[in-house]
Amino acid sequence: MPTRHYLRLLLRATLLTLPLLLLSIDGVDEPLARFVHEHGALLKPFFAGVMWVSEALQQLLFYHGLPVGWLALLLLFLVLRLLRRPHSTVWLVTLLTLVGSEAATKLLKPYFNRPRPLEVLSGMAPDAGFWQTAGRFDAFPSGHTAWVAGLLLPLALRFPPARPWLLGFVGLVAAGRVALEMHWLSDVVAAVYVALVLTCVFEVLTGWLRPAPPSPLSRREGELETSSNFSPFHE
Incomplete structure (x- = not known):
């Protein structure tokens, strides 16, 4: 997608996400969590199985503590960029968004100091409010959701045929964090939004690295050269 499309996507996502976040925080988070606690067994x-798959994927990215997944994404970008493949930069965007999403959640969690649903329902915290005055909490935003979205959202935006599967898995992970009482609805919404913002920003910033598409004239010349060299008697 051209740069302007990512800017439009970012604007539409912001206009949709901010009201949804406010609505969730104000009136949905706690009732939904209590409903899940009582009826979601x-x-x-x-969803524990979904979490197992996501954690297995994360272990592949960090084999024995080494960021082999990061290195693989960087190598894939460099090789495909040298070959001038049209979607080569998506692997760099994926790497940057993945790292950025994880870093952002680690910075935001201690700032917002929001307890998890299980901590509220078990009496460790009085409510689901932000900036709790007692205790150290790390619910907002969801780290699991952010890193999965950071890995898959760039690919989903670039490769439409795979989009339903990639977005579906992101949705399953987000729903799983709520169903397992590890996060409020607004935690996972915020995590996906963080990943989407980073995806759009890095797509815009790396736009200059995308190989230029061949001009119609050069494509036509290539077709004429191919047809002129073809002979049915050539073996």
Whole structure:
């Protein structure tokens, strides 16, 4: 997508996400968490499996503590950029968004100091409010959701055929964090928004690295050269 499309996407996402966040924080988070606590036991085994898959994926990215996934994304970008593949920069954007999403959540969590649903429902914190005066909490935003979205959102935006599967897995991880009572709805919404903002920003900033598409004239010349060299008797 051209740069202007990412800017438009960012504007639309902001206009949609901010009201949704405010609505969730004000009137949805706690009632939903209490409903899940009372009636969500049947869903927990399924979403525990989803979390297992996401954590296995994370272990592949950090093999024995080494960021092999980061290095693989960087190498993939460099090789495909040298080959002038049209989507080569998506791998760099994915790397930057993945790292940026993880870094952003680690910085935001201690600032907002928001307890998790289980901590509120077990009496460790009085409510789901931000900036708790007693205790150290780390609910907002969801780290699991942010890193999965940081890895998959850039690819989903660049490769439409794979988009339903990639976005579906991001949605499953986000729903799983709520179903397992680890996060409020607004925590996962904020995490996806952080990843989307970073994706759009890095797509714009790396736009100059994208290989220029061949001009119509050069494509036509290539076709004529190919057709002139072809012979049905050539073996």
